[in-house]
Amino acid sequence: xxxxxxxxCLDIKNGRTVKGIMFENIRxxxxxxxLGAEYARQGADELVFLDITATNEERKxxxxxxxxxxxxxxxxxxxxxxISCVADVELLLLEGADKVSVNSAAIKTPELVNELAKRFGxxxxxxxxxxxxxxxxxxxFSRAGTLETPYETVEWAKMVTDLGAGEIxxxxxxxxxxxxxxxxxxxxxxxKEVSIPVIASGGAGSVEHFSEVFQExxxxxxxxxSIFHFGEIEIPYLKNYLAAQNLPIRL
Amino acid sequence: xxxxxxxxxxxxxxxxRFALERLGVQATLTEDRETIQQADKVIFPGEGEANSxxxxxxxxxxxxxxxALTQPFLGICLGMQLMCRHSEENDTPMLNIIPLDVKRFVxxxxxxxxxxxxxxxxxSPLMKxxxxxxxxxFVHSYHVPQSEHTIAAADYPQPFSAAVQYQNFYAVQFxxxxxxxxxxxxxxxxLDL
Numbered sequence: 001x002x003x004x005x006x007x008x009c010l011d012i013k014n015g016r017t018v019k020g021i022m023f024e025n026i027r028x029x030x031x032x033x034x035l036g037a038e039y040a041r042q043g044a045d046e047l048v049f050l051d052i053t054a055t056n057e058e059r060k061x062x063x064x065x066x067x068x069x070x071x072x073x074x075x076x077x078x079x080x081x082x083i084s085c086v087a088d089v090e091l092l093l094l095e096g097a098d099k100v101s102v103n104s105a106a107i108k109t110p111e112l113v114n115e116l117a118k119r120f121g122x123x124x125x126x127x128x129x130x131x132x133x134x135x136x137x138x139x140x141f142s143r144a145g146t147l148e149t150p151y152e153t154v155e156w157a158k159m160v161t162d163l164g165a166g167e168i169x170x171x172x173x174x175x176x177x178x179x180x181x182x183x184x185x186x187x188x189x190x191x192k193e194v195s196i197p198v199i200a201s202g203g204a205g206s207v208e209h210f211s212e213v214f215q216e217x218x219x220x221x222x223x224x225x226s227i228f229h230f231g232e233i234e235i236p237y238l239k240n241y242l243a244a245q246n247l248p249i250r251l
Numbered sequence: 252x253x254x255x256x257x258x259x260x261x262x263x264x265x266x267x268r269f270a271l272e273r274l275g276v277q278a279t280l281t282e283d284r285e286t287i288q289q290a291d292k293v294i295f296p297g298e299g300e301a302n303s304x305x306x307x308x309x310x311x312x313x314x315x316x317x318x319a320l321t322q323p324f325l326g327i328c329l330g331m332q333l334m335c336r337h338s339e340e341n342d343t344p345m346l347n348i349i350p351l352d353v354k355r356f357v358x359x360x361x362x363x364x365x366x367x368x369x370x371x372x373x374x375s376p377l378m379k380x381x382x383x384x385x386x387x388x389f390v391h392s393y394h395v396p397q398s399e400h401t402i403a404a405a406d407y408p409q410p411f412s413a414a415v416q417y418q419n420f421y422a423v424q425f426x427x428x429x430x431x432x433x434x435x436x437x438x439x440x441x442l443d444l
Binding site: 001002004005040047067070071072074075076093094095096097098118120121122123124166167195196197220221243250 | 263265266269270272273280298299300360362363364365366367368369386388389391392406426428429431434435
């Protein structure tokens, strides 16, 4: 049976992970390659590496890092952050990324999603959607969540699905960092309305939150960062807990 | 051992190359016909869309030489589908090595079938040392139905071929190169053939 995926996300700046990541058995906590391999060993189903640098010069560092990650990692990984055109995607896939995620560029030019899907196949195109609950309901935000777009979240998710996205990474900015749980309502609404897999992100604080987002919101995967990095929830413990709730989990 | 990965601009070939590198094998990436014919082992990865992949293979003259290869051959993901007779993806005639047709998933479940799923009814030396129900990583929207050539099955939700073997032609629908220790074992088994 297809299992629910657990996905740690690592933020990368200048080829190093940002935010302190605490593992006792890791020598260099800033090395994305070593950390990625450790997460794979713990049972992570996939990894996401997010480039949070701003300049083009730094982006070159990221591409080199992607190659190094691909060389060492035996599970799939997605890379994202600042991808704006076909050439960006081509480079990252060529370096060995399994999937790329596009966010603001898709909002600016929705046709880009279609172009990428046609060129590289839907299977490697993830559209990342940052959403926030507003007085007008759940809206899509771009540019790292700083700019409200006219798009209503479910409508945008359906639109990118039709354009050829292979997967949606849905981050609730209203929940991110709260540790009060994932946004079950919007995750459930998107998951129900689109025919492609949905990764829930933002708000994970306990193992119960993962169980909720899989059972109540039908998420196909769940992503988290700090709770994994700081060892608040260990992946083997989380996966055993979820399996005990009768969820399909790879142990 | 001379291992060749056929590079026809069909997606992520680096992952396969790196996976072999982790097994101590430096594989050659090439679309050169002679190099492919002379290899001890040939790996045929693939991602993306069937029709454009077939067009590229035909343009490189590979549609003629691949079916005639006699050394152990391993198709991965789209590579496996390309080895079949026909695909429903854009109604594409394939390489016609294995007498099977590729179908789209007809299901209420999410498509692509993306993530870790278990495989069972394992046969063939390719699956040596694996356990029934081991997990491997899939990403695909089309599938090869079960047949007498199936050497591993998976369910989504109906059973389909996770792997097939036809003479010297082996193929896996999942990404062995991205399937953790289980996938590594399969690649090692292929190298040991």
